[in-house]
Amino acid sequence: SQELEQSPQSLIVQEGKNLTINCTSSKTLYGLYWYKQKYGEGLIFLMMLQKGGEEKSHEKITAKLDEKKQQSSLHITASQPSHAGIYLCGALSGSGTYKYIFGTGTRLKVLA
Amino acid sequence: DAGVIQSPRHEVTEMGQEVTLRCKPISGHNSLFWYRQTMMRGLELLIYFNNNVPIDDSGMPEDRFSAKMPNASFSTLKIQPSEPRDSAVYFCASNPSDRGFYGELFFGEGSRLTVL
Numbered sequence: 001s002q003e004l005e006q007s008p009q010s011l012i013v014q015e016g017k018n019l020t021i022n023c024t025s026s027k028t029l030y031g032l033y034w035y036k037q038k039y040g041e042g043l044i045f046l047m048m049l050q051k052g053g054e055e056k057s058h059e060k061i062t063a064k065l066d067e068k069k070q071q072s073s074l075h076i077t078a079s080q081p082s083h084a085g086i087y088l089c090g091a092l093s094g095s096g097t098y099k100y101i102f103g104t105g106t107r108l109k110v111l112a
Numbered sequence: 113d114a115g116v117i118q119s120p121r122h123e124v125t126e127m128g129q130e131v132t133l134r135c136k137p138i139s140g141h142n143s144l145f146w147y148r149q150t151m152m153r154g155l156e157l158l159i160y161f162n163n164n165v166p167i168d169d170s171g172m173p174e175d176r177f178s179a180k181m182p183n184a185s186f187s188t189l190k191i192q193p194s195e196p197r198d199s200a201v202y203f204c205a206s207n208p209s210d211r212g213f214y215g216e217l218f219f220g221e222g223s224r225l226t227v228l
Contacts, residue, residue, distance in 0.1 A: 033216070042116075042203060042219035043155075088155060092214065099168055100145060100214055102155040 004103035012109045021074040021106045023089030029069045033090040079110045118220035130192040133223045137206030147203040194227045
């Protein structure tokens, strides 16, 4: 079955620094989703990538899907305390019945 | 518009007791997902429904877990009997599609379960 591995597991950065979170799949991705979760709350959708080489940005967050569609990165520019939380990548797994699975998550803390 | 509504938000119970978690999806959404989140295992898909019909329940950990969706606006996840290892945050999510390509999932705030 398909699995999504994220790295790093946790990250502490100083406010204003850039950072990158990676999501790697064991199989070709046919859609890759990024979510953010604030502690104690539900997940909030950030963006979706479908095509190899695709890149999307929202405010200071940029996500890319590699050409082979097995790895995605999430880059935050000039991090702020409001960026703190857990970032999860998600994807559809399987054929026939599509399971919406998630990666292991990356916990981000931004120091003011 | 109201989002996905889950209840209760917090539940503390003793081992052996029955637990029922409830979810009201967004009106008009045709798919509903139940997840469990723990520090050790992350966010795990338990079961999902399309048009009130269970499609894949392979993630349900044991026979102690059961889920139903009697109509388009309500779903329950039941644990009977509960055990301490069931302690986790349980999330419900919904999506407009029923055809396999889901895009964005809309999540509830979660139900935090503690089994003593």
